[in-house]
Amino acid sequence: MGSSTYNVLVVEDEPMILNNIVKKLDQSNMGFTVVQTAKNGRQALDQLGVELPDVVFTDIRMPILDGMQLVQQIDAHYSSVRTVILSGYNDFEYARAAIRYNVRNYLSKPLDLQALHQCLMRLRIELDAERDSVLERMKVLKATQGVSVQDSIEMLRLFLNENYMHDFRLDQIAQELNFNSSYLSKWFVKIVGETPSNYIIHLKISKAKKLLQSVQELSVKQVGEMVGYADQNYFSRLFKQQTGLSPSQYREMCLRGENKHITLHDHMHSE
The missing domain is CATH 1.10.10.60 (Homeodomain-like)
Structure with missing residues (x-):
């Protein structure tokens, strides 16, 4: 299991249920931290326009903008964000509809801890793999004959843009790319205009x-x-x-x- 922590937005209009969901997620010890909450889909979209979380857990039945409308908007405009639907209604039509919008899971309320753990495990594996793939692409570029240093630096810049909130050591990244860290920093300054730090x-x-x-x-x-x-x-x-x-x-x-x-x-x- 990686050491990264992933940010979560929870969308739920009932305060007591919201607090319970946040508590269970924070106590899961799976590396997911609730950093945002919203009372309805409209409020959630406003927050997504400012800062994207890694995962959104949303209720279905909410005023103003419901969960299905929310996941549809996320799929259309924020496709990198994973979504999980929470519902107290035993209606599999919602689950089938949610598949069209790339929803990762459908959990019933109250949350079953085992089902939540399995859901978070799958999300964790998926997010870790996506993050690691950026480094892998960087290593492939470095190993490919004829690829310029500029391309490698651009991949590093993209990696930093996507992972700035996580803890990592630049010297470890340089080592993964078979670069000397001072050499990598020198080229980064030359191309980007400032040090990676x-x-x-x-x-x-x-x-x-x-x-x-x-x-x-x-x-x-x-x-x-x-x-x-x-x-x-x-x-x-x-x-x-x-x-x-x-x-x-x-x-x-x-x-x-x-x-x-x-x-x-x-x-x-x-x-």
Whole structure:
């Protein structure tokens, strides 16, 4: 089992049921962390527009936008996000319909722990394999005669864009690619314009700024965790170092509509 932690959004309109689902997921010890919750499909789509989780667990029967409409939208616009349907209704028509929208599983409420464990195990294997495949593609490029260093660096950049929130060591990645880490860093600077470490920091801070501005329900600690900083104090210090403002100050100025007048060291990287 890999050491990566994957982010989960839970969508459920009943507060007690929502809390129970979140508790069971957090206590599963399968490497899934609930970082977002929503009361209906519309609220969930708003959050997906700001930050994509790895997996969405959603109820079917909800006001405004129901679970089936939500998974349809996710399949159409956020195909990298895995979806799992939760329902207290024993209606297999929903399960059959959900297959059309690439739903990974259909679980009944209340959640059976064994069924949840099996579901998370399958998701874990799938997500780990997808993440590992990026490194494998990088190694293939490196091993293929005639492929330029620029191509290898571009694969590394894509890997960092997809995995910035996870813990990994750049020297281990360099070793996997049969590169000397200093050589890899030198070429990264030459092609991208900054070191891999600075690239990751700027990417994390840019993602954090989007979350602070767009999702008011998230605490500073939660925002830090979502971009890969478990230590809130470290995250706040680094954020201020990069932007000149604390996370709370930045959010407050955004709420007042003053963020456009702030001069920040904004390093947005296209994905």
